[in-house]
Amino acid sequence: MKTNNIITLTILALGGLVMNPAAFSGQLPHRPLPVPPVRSTPVPRPVGTPAPAPTPAANSIAISYETSAASNIAISVTAGQAGAPAGFSVQWMTLADYVALGNQWPVASGVPNAAAPSFCKANFSGIVPWGSACASYNLHAGQSVTITIGDDSLYDNCAVSSPCSDSPLLCNTAYVFRVSAAASNIDLRSNTIMCATLPCVGSPCTYTQGYWRNHPNAWPVTSLTLGTVTYQAAELMAILDNPAQGNGLVILTHQLIAAKLNIANGADPSAVQQAVTDADNMIGALVVPPIGNGYLQPGQTGDLTETLTEYNEGTIGPGHCND
Numbered sequence: 001m002k003t004n005n006i007i008t009l010t011i012l013a014l015g016g017l018v019m020n021p022a023a024f025s026g027q028l029p030h031r032p033l034p035v036p037p038v039r040s041t042p043v044p045r046p047v048g049t050p051a052p053a054p055t056p057a058a059n060s061i062a063i064s065y066e067t068s069a070a071s072n073i074a075i076s077v078t079a080g081q082a083g084a085p086a087g088f089s090v091q092w093m094t095l096a097d098y099v100a101l102g103n104q105w106p107v108a109s110g111v112p113n114a115a116a117p118s119f120c121k122a123n124f125s126g127i128v129p130w131g132s133a134c135a136s137y138n139l140h141a142g143q144s145v146t147i148t149i150g151d152d153s154l155y156d157n158c159a160v161s162s163p164c165s166d167s168p169l170l171c172n173t174a175y176v177f178r179v180s181a182a183a184s185n186i187d188l189r190s191n192t193i194m195c196a197t198l199p200c201v202g203s204p205c206t207y208t209q210g211y212w213r214n215h216p217n218a219w220p221v222t223s224l225t226l227g228t229v230t231y232q233a234a235e236l237m238a239i240l241d242n243p244a245q246g247n248g249l250v251i252l253t254h255q256l257i258a259a260k261l262n263i264a265n266g267a268d269p270s271a272v273q274q275a276v277t278d279a280d281n282m283i284g285a286l287v288v289p290p291i292g293n294g295y296l297q298p299g300q301t302g303d304l305t306e307t308l309t310e311y312n313e314g315t316i317g318p319g320h321c322n323d
Contacts, residue, residue, distance in 0.1 A: 087126030166210030171200035201319030227283030
C-alpha cells in the first residue's frame with residue numbers, strides 16, 4: 001500500500017451526513033479540485049482494527065475512508081461487539097444524487113434506481129462454500145476489512161455479488177457510502193460518509209478490464225498472446241466474460257488482457273512492463289478458462305494481479321482515462 005494523503009473539503013448544509021474532512025476530496029460548484037498525489041488501491045483483506053478508528057459499540061457497524069483512485073474508493077468496514085457473522089452490504093451513490101434527494105438515501109434499493117441513477121450496492125458474503133477459494137467476510141467483534149468499490153475486485157471476488165461489479169466510479173466525483181449487516185437478528189447500519197475519486201487524465205491513459213469488456217469495438221488489436229498461447233478477440237471476450245470464481249489464473253489474465261489492450265492503445269507501459277513479462281512467464285502454456293482448464297492459486301498470482309490492476313485503474317502509470 002502507498003501512503004494515504006488526504007484531500008480536505010468542507011461541505012455545508014448536508015443534514016444528517018457524517019463527513020470525515022481528512023478523507024474527503026471533491027469539487028464544489030465554481031471551485032476547482034486540487035490535484036492530489038496518486039494513491040495505491042488496497043487489496044481487500046481482513047485485518048485487525050486499524051488505529052485510530054475506535055471499535056464500534058455493541059449492535060453497530062462502522063465505515064471509514066481509506067484511499068482514492070480515479071476509478072475507485074477504498075473504505076474500511078469495522079464490526080461492533082456483535083460482529084458481522086453473515087457478512088455485510090455496502091451502498092453508494094454520487095453526492096449530487098444524495099443532495100437531490102434532500103440528503104437522504106432512496107427508499108427503494110433496486111438497481112437501476114429511478115430516484116438515484118448512480119445508486120448501487122454490493123453484498124459481501126460471510127458464508128462461502130466449503131473448500132472454495134473464496135475469502136469470507138464474516139467479521140468478528142472489532143474486526144475490520146478494507147474493500148474497494150468501483151474496481152474489478154468486485155467482479156472477480158466469488159464472495160461478492162453486485163450489479164455494478166465491473167463499473168468504475170466516475171473520476172473527480174464525490175460519493176456517499178453506508179454499510180449494513182445483520183447480527184443476532186438485529187439489523188445494523190452505519191453512519192454515512194462521503195469521499196471523492198481523483199481526477200482523470202487525458203490521453204494516452206488506461207482503462208479497466210470492465211471498460212474493455214463493455215467496449216469491444218474500441219479494441220486496438222484483434223488478438224493477444226497470454227503466456228505462450230495466442231487468443232483471438234472472441235476468445236479474449238469469452239475470458240473477460242468469465243468470472244474468476246477463485247481461479248488465480250483467470251483473475252491474473254483479466255488484468256493482463258486489460259494491460260495489453262491499454263499498451264496497444266498507446267498508454268506508456270514503463271510502470272508495468274516487468275509485471276506483464278512476469279505474468280506471461282507465470283501463465284506459460286496454461287490455457288485460460290473457459291477456452292481451456294488452466295488453474296493457478298490466487299495467492300500465487302496476487303502480487304502481479306495487484307500491480308496490473310493498479311496500472312489499469314491509473315494508480316500507477318499514465319493515469320486512468322475519463323470513461
